[in-house]
Amino acid sequence: MYDRLIDERRALAEMVFKVDDTDRLDWDLLQKGAVNLYFKSELFDDAIQSLKDLGYHIIRLRFDSPDHFKNDLSLALKWEEQFGYFPWNDSLDALNDGFRGEPFNSAANAAFCIENFQACVSYDNYMATTLLTIIERTSRDYLLFGKRLIGLIQTNDPNFHRDGLGGTTTHWNDAEWLDSARGL
Numbered sequence: 001m002y003d004r005l006i007d008e009r010r011a012l013a014e015m016v017f018k019v020d021d022t023d024r025l026d027w028d029l030l031q032k033g034a035v036n037l038y039f040k041s042e043l044f045d046d047a048i049q050s051l052k053d054l055g056y057h058i059i060r061l062r063f064d065s066p067d068h069f070k071n072d073l074s075l076a077l078k079w080e081e082q083f084g085y086f087p088w089n090d091s092l093d094a095l096n097d098g099f100r101g102e103p104f105n106s107a108a109n110a111a112f113c114i115e116n117f118q119a120c121v122s123y124d125n126y127m128a129t130t131l132l133t134i135i136e137r138t139s140r141d142y143l144l145f146g147k148r149l150i151g152l153i154q155t156n157d158p159n160f161h162r163d164g165l166g167g168t169t170t171h172w173n174d175a176e177w178l179d180s181a182r183g184l
Helices: 002-016 019-023 025-031 041-053 066-076 079-083 092-101 117-123 125-144
Strands: 035-038 057-062 109-115 148-154
Touching: 025 041, 025 148, 035 041, 035 125, 041 057, 041 109, 041 148, 057 066, 066 079, 079 092, 092 125, 109 117, 109 125, 117 125, 125 148
Parallel strands: 035 148, 057 109, 109 148
Antiparallel strands: none
């Protein structure tokens, strides 16, 4: 019985990654949780390009203003197609539902990338934290179906940190993990 359970778990795990995939960036990014922080824009851009090279569907947004971000987020999640209205109306429950459809319906592997995230935090800290939680939880759902969702979050705040995202925390990418790499 125990051997069968181990075989089933191994088969499920290999739906998402093969043993030979452990040297890929997406393996490294998902190993600590789905939400990955970047301070330096060039490292953020490099990670996006690496995921694109691996065949990931890239959704790249920038928080410049609440209305601009809301429209871009609504387009990225195909809001009107999913819900029949546009744009997203600030309901965090609806946002959670939106992530259940897109990019899940369009891609086996997706990266949800947000630049200038400190502006989102300044605008609405609760909404920003909830957005990260939604990405984290949705990523787990993706994994259950053999798909991958990774969140790449670029912030100009080198002290940014969030605990409790779907039972885990945000973490700095390996190149900027040390405070000194972020100028602290």
